Amino acid sequence: MMTRRIIYLDNAATTFPKPEGVIRAVEECMRYRGGNPGRSSHSVSVAAAQTVYSARAAIASMCGAEPERVAFTLNATYALNLAIKGLVRPYSHVVISNIEHNSVLRPVSSLSSMKTDYSLFDVVGKAQGDTEGVLASLKSALRGNTGAVVVCHRSNTLPVEAPLEAIGELCRKKGLTFIVDASQSFGCVETDIEKCGISALCAPFHKGLYGPQGGGFAAFGKSVSDREIRTIMQGGSGSASSEVSMPGYLPERLEAGTVPTPAIAGALAGAEFVKRQGASRIDRYERELVEYMKKRLSRFDKVKVYFPERSCGGILLFNAEGFSGEELAAALDKRGICVRSGLHCSPLSHRVNNTLSCGAVRASVSAFNSYSDVDAFADSLSAVLSLR
Amino acid sequence: MKKCYVSMSTMTLAQKARNILALNKIKANVVKLTVDQSYGGCSWGVETDCDDQEKIRRILDISDIPGYRFIRGKE
Numbered sequence: 001m002m003t004r005r006i007i008y009l010d011n012a013a014t015t016f017p018k019p020e021g022v023i024r025a026v027e028e029c030m031r032y033r034g035g036n037p038g039r040s041s042h043s044v045s046v047a048a049a050q051t052v053y054s055a056r057a058a059i060a061s062m063c064g065a066e067p068e069r070v071a072f073t074l075n076a077t078y079a080l081n082l083a084i085k086g087l088v089r090p091y092s093h094v095v096i097s098n099i100e101h102n103s104v105l106r107p108v109s110s111l112s113s114m115k116t117d118y119s120l121f122d123v124v125g126k127a128q129g130d131t132e133g134v135l136a137s138l139k140s141a142l143r144g145n146t147g148a149v150v151v152c153h154r155s156n157t158l159p160v161e162a163p164l165e166a167i168g169e170l171c172r173k174k175g176l177t178f179i180v181d182a183s184q185s186f187g188c189v190e191t192d193i194e195k196c197g198i199s200a201l202c203a204p205f206h207k208g209l210y211g212p213q214g215g216g217f218a219a220f221g222k223s224v225s226d227r228e229i230r231t232i233m234q235g236g237s238g239s240a241s242s243e244v245s246m247p248g249y250l251p252e253r254l255e256a257g258t259v260p261t262p263a264i265a266g267a268l269a270g271a272e273f274v275k276r277q278g279a280s281r282i283d284r285y286e287r288e289l290v291e292y293m294k295k296r297l298s299r300f301d302k303v304k305v306y307f308p309e310r311s312c313g314g315i316l317l318f319n320a321e322g323f324s325g326e327e328l329a330a331a332l333d334k335r336g337i338c339v340r341s342g343l344h345c346s347p348l349s350h351r352v353n354n355t356l357s358c359g360a361v362r363a364s365v366s367a368f369n370s371y372s373d374v375d376a377f378a379d380s381l382s383a384v385l386s387l388r
Numbered sequence: 389m390k391k392c393y394v395s396m397s398t399m400t401l402a403q404k405a406r407n408i409l410a411l412n413k414i415k416a417n418v419v420k421l422t423v424d425q426s427y428g429g430c431s432w433g434v435e436t437d438c439d440d441q442e443k444i445r446r447i448l449d450i451s452d453i454p455g456y457r458f459i460r461g462k463e
Binding site for chain 1: 420431
């Protein structure tokens, strides 16, 4: 059978391909350690529980948390819902950045049912590294009843990174809960949740951790007490079973029902892959690829790259004169190039970028992409542009 | 050897305790406690040598393992 060569440049949606070790770990888990972790005392269940604990410890060590303060969820959106709805109080006010993904905007917006509203602050700044401007905007958005700040560490559309340490310091001084969406940064940027004053950091397995889809986590800082987090799901936890409420201790308090053990086994292997490669090394490589991509695209008069002067993460957002984003993505797909068009579930960032009405095309790289992938993408784009 | 059980309430804390004790050269196995040994029904703990009890207590206190308690086992 003939197989077409695919150049996958949609890694901000999910990284692909996955490391061989991740695929093996998932298979081995399903073959040999397929018990329900933390439920039974037999060897297959205990083996599964050991895998789950090892994954907690590996993820915890990547963000300066304690293993038992890493709660596994079904994805990053679930983790953010858990952190936001578990920590934000009724009749309060939340501040979120002006480029948040719907995984933050929608749960925060839903808090209106408990009389909690929200405001936006500018995390883009006048230029890359404009921490003072970002902090000034955040301070001006705070109110007397503000209880929490929620921010994405890195945008999924724009080359923007939030100054976590500075925001965390301000939150600490003001006694605010600080929730971070690390979906686009975990595995690329080393973040210490205690040093940054983070109350909860949320991320999926399937992006920078190179794990499978179907899992994510929320890592809680020491400033948050276990019982302070309200549960949003209740059910079996394998402990305190005669009680009608969830256990008081993390992480079981937040893990109602069976956790996705095969995905967790894959995430453990993904964490080991990232550790071997080095998060900062992966980040540097992805930036270099994007810089090269910008250089190649700068030769096309019809192409507009957004925020070309900034360098942050493995994403590049662009449009081309005379084409809708969907037309471009479809034409590139016919040539084996996978990119994503539309609003990327982030209408706020497209509003900032003045692309809310038309959307844009995003190309995003991973550790598995190469310079020749970028060349193939640029050549294909050139061919598509020449059609009109 | 007399066996003692240290109740940890959750599987995660039992695993953490087992790993910390292993780093301190104390052998401990993760076990599911009987319902009558458990607070609130099912709970987890580690099985250890009773002679190590004081040392284990010091290690678990330093390691911030919350809510543990010793349960005397059988000879």
